[in-house]
Amino acid sequence: MTQVPEGTGRLLVIGAGLVGTSVALGARAQGWQVWVHDADPDVARRAGAKGAGEVGLPTSDPDLVVLAVPPMAIPTVAAEYLKRYLTSTFTDVGSVKAHVVDETQALGADVSRLVPGHPMAGGEVPGPGAARADLFDDRVWVLTADSRADAARVEQVAAFAAAQGAVVTRWDAAAHDRAVALTSHAPQLLSTLLAARLADQDPADVQLSGQGLRDMTRIAGSDPGLWTQILLANAVPVLDVLDAIRADLDTVAAALRSVAAGSGSATGAAEQVLRDAMTRGNTGRARIPGKHGLSPAEAFATVLVSVTDRPGELARLFALAGGAQVNLEDVRIDHVLGRPTGLVELTVAVDQETVLAEALAADGWTVRW
Amino acid sequence: MTQVPEGTGRLLVIGAGLVGTSVALGARAQGWQVWVHDADPDVARRAGAKGAGEVGLPTSDPDLVVLAVPPMAIPTVAAEYLKRYLTSTFTDVGSVKAHVVDETQALGADVSRLVPGHPMAGGEVPGPGAARADLFDDRVWVLTADSRADAARVEQVAAFAAAQGAVVTRWDAAAHDRAVALTSHAPQLLSTLLAARLADQDPADVQLSGQGLRDMTRIAGSDPGLWTQILLANAVPVLDVLDAIRADLDTVAAALRSVAAGSGSATGAAEQVLRDAMTRGNTGRARIPGKHGLSPAEAFATVLVSVTDRPGELARLFALAGGAQVNLEDVRIDHVLGRPTGLVELTVAVDQETVLAEALAADGWTVRW
Numbered sequence A, B: 001m002t003q004v005p006e007g008t009g010r011l012l013v014i015g016a017g018l019v020g021t022s023v024a025l026g027a028r029a030q031g032w033q034v035w036v037h038d039a040d041p042d043v044a045r046r047a048g049a050k051g052a053g054e055v056g057l058p059t060s061d062p063d064l065v066v067l068a069v070p071p072m073a074i075p076t077v078a079a080e081y082l083k084r085y086l087t088s089t090f091t092d093v094g095s096v097k098a099h100v101v102d103e104t105q106a107l108g109a110d111v112s113r114l115v116p117g118h119p120m121a122g123g124e125v126p127g128p129g130a131a132r133a134d135l136f137d138d139r140v141w142v143l144t145a146d147s148r149a150d151a152a153r154v155e156q157v158a159a160f161a162a163a164q165g166a167v168v169t170r171w172d173a174a175a176h177d178r179a180v181a182l183t184s185h186a187p188q189l190l191s192t193l194l195a196a197r198l199a200d201q202d203p204a205d206v207q208l209s210g211q212g213l214r215d216m217t218r219i220a221g222s223d224p225g226l227w228t229q230i231l232l233a234n235a236v237p238v239l240d241v242l243d244a245i246r247a248d249l250d251t252v253a254a255a256l257r258s259v260a261a262g263s264g265s266a267t268g269a270a271e272q273v274l275r276d277a278m279t280r281g282n283t284g285r286a287r288i289p290g291k292h293g294l295s296p297a298e299a300f301a302t303v304l305v306s307v308t309d310r311p312g313e314l315a316r317l318f319a320l321a322g323g324a325q326v327n328l329e330d331v332r333i334d335h336v337l338g339r340p341t342g343l344v345e346l347t348v349a350v351d352q353e354t355v356l357a358e359a360l361a362a363d364g365w366t367v368r369w
Helices: A018-029 A041-049 A071-084 A098-106 A151-163 A173-199 A211-221 A224-233 A235-260 A264-287 A313-323 A350-362 B018-029 B041-049 B071-084 B098-106 B151-163 B173-199 B211-221 B224-233 B235-260 B264-287 B313-323 B350-362
Strands: A010-014 A033-037 A064-067 A089-092 A117-119 A140-143 A167-170 A300-308 A328-335 A341-349 A366-368 B010-014 B033-037 B064-067 B089-092 B117-119 B140-143 B167-170 B300-308 B328-335 B341-349 B366-368
Touching: A010 A018, A010 A071, A018 A033, A018 A041, A018 A064, A033 A041, A064 A071, A064 A151, A071 A089, A071 A098, A071 A224, A089 A151, A098 A173, A117 A151, A140 A151, A151 A167, A173 A211, A173 A224, A173 A235, A173 B173, A173 B211, A173 B235, A173 B264, A211 B173, A211 B211, A211 B264, A224 A235, A224 B235, A224 B264, A235 A264, A235 B173, A235 B224, A235 B235, A264 B173, A264 B211, A264 B224, A300 A313, A300 A328, A300 A350, A313 A341, A313 A350, A313 B313, A341 A350, A350 A366, B010 B018, B010 B071, B018 B033, B018 B041, B018 B064, B033 B041, B064 B071, B064 B151, B071 B089, B071 B098, B071 B224, B089 B151, B098 B173, B117 B151, B140 B151, B151 B167, B173 B211, B173 B224, B173 B235, B224 B235, B235 B264, B300 B313, B300 B328, B300 B350, B313 B341, B313 B350, B341 B350, B350 B366
Parallel strands: A010 A033, A010 A064, A064 A089, A140 A167, B010 B033, B010 B064, B064 B089, B140 B167
Antiparallel strands: A117 A140, A300 A341, A300 A366, A328 A341, A328 B328, B117 B140, B300 B341, B300 B366, B328 B341
16 A cells, blocks of 8 residues: 555545535645546536646556545445555545445455545535535544454545544444434435425415524425435435334324314324424434534523614624623524514523623613523 | 504403513503403413513403413403403414414304404513513514404504514415415424434434534424414314325335335436425425525525634624625524534625625635635
């Protein structure tokens, strides 16, 4: 194996989409010599024009090959290039991991040089045009190598990911796939199916939509091509989550149906079913880590401020918060159609709530807390 | 009917929860004489102690009675008090509307004096403690009176809602219930069912959760008691939406099952099913109105900025945006566990994207756009 000098070396990126081109740009910024290749020559050319590296394949083994092709295509492409570059270390950037090494191994390739990875960053605009050198800065980058991978190669890929600014973390591949089925893939499908209900609806109905619906459908705007691949590649874990949700949905729907049927005695039982579901939802919601791992309810408080919808108002607001030494955990802006004002929701640590609200009120803002 | 002077009069609020107490506080701030009553004397006392008005019932007819009791209880309470106060105008504040007048009428009360309403505001903390006089400022307040309501009473309630700062809009009651089933009640249930999946999950799995899951489960933190009532009261329209989503879910699950079964020929068909679902989701998402009614995709662009997690940084950021005369449509803060920096996502009108990004970059911020 070629000794890779600390930091840089020769990199081949296969697949010049958003993630692949971003990897290439990030590596180039650190001094790597980079080649980019894509099955679509036009896409590769666009990545090259963006400064991602030399378009084409190196004639001798690169130190590292990053496979940034769609999840279902990874094993075939990995096997092809593992057989072409016999000393290179390989990694991929797909959102689904368990099939990568298994299927590549089944194709007879040397998987000791393949370290599967999942940088958890992306964007709503696919393709090289939206790529950027710092896409992975402050993002989690999961590696799922098992005992089949050469330990030094794993360290090599971990160092590469860390050099891109990412937080590197190690997971079992199957556990990763189950986790993202639950936390990413099933949520994507639910958002999609909910948003799809709006597609052939009377547009007037959507006028009554609030922030809840906007939140619930935000990821429904994601790229169909990429997500079709992700869902296909993680079919079994996603199905497990969907089946469980569907069973719960059936229970809730049966309760509502008993009420709709007008049976007065059924209402008490239906009420219990709905209340239990809502309460379990509360419990699950509280499991999602906030910053520093604290659960949102215990750690944070919300202050609402009415803000006029014109440039500079938010600056005044945040300048005041900064002056009061308050650190904002989150900010939401809730506009009402046709109104010249909006509500700004400021999330702060519980012990900073009063400080912030009083500072804003003293400065003349309309504050609710 | 007592002539109500422009602006103020005598108001009775029945139900001293968050919304009822907020109505009382808002009316008092405008000079109304207010009584608050609640089936739970302790709740009424807490509302009174908060300055919501005199605890108890007026001995002569008030000008306006606001029913702020749970949705399923409205008809019974409405009928009781319509028969007690024979000249008063009535409105309610429930999230479900079609049953209100029908069931009150079936109880033999004079529904010409009942103007059903739905102020679209609330909060995550139920009860009078979280009430505030300006809860309805800049919020939509729907009225669903039909021909059974006296036109002057409708105007009276509309004026009351407008005086609370709300944007008053008129809807057919059944259309309102179908609309909120789609835009609010079904989304609430999906968020709840998704979050419930996290309740008995390995906490480690949730570590891989990103902003998508946080968005999808935010409303799962809502009050079980209130939401059970809302869902029961709107059972049929909610069921219609759930049944449609379940049918789509079954289609998607069947596609994934064919892939999981390992049939190669099935993958092409499954891919088409998933892609169609994602594409319809894109279409539906684009239906949700942004500010000024523009669809998000055509009107807005996003600029990402890395921000150090300490007081004052956001103030610096927004001061710069304000100085550049850029109006922020939305702000999101994306923290990464254990990292001292966060990514701030600024949404601006498309024609302000470059101005903002260049201003930030010139000031030394790490900007992605």
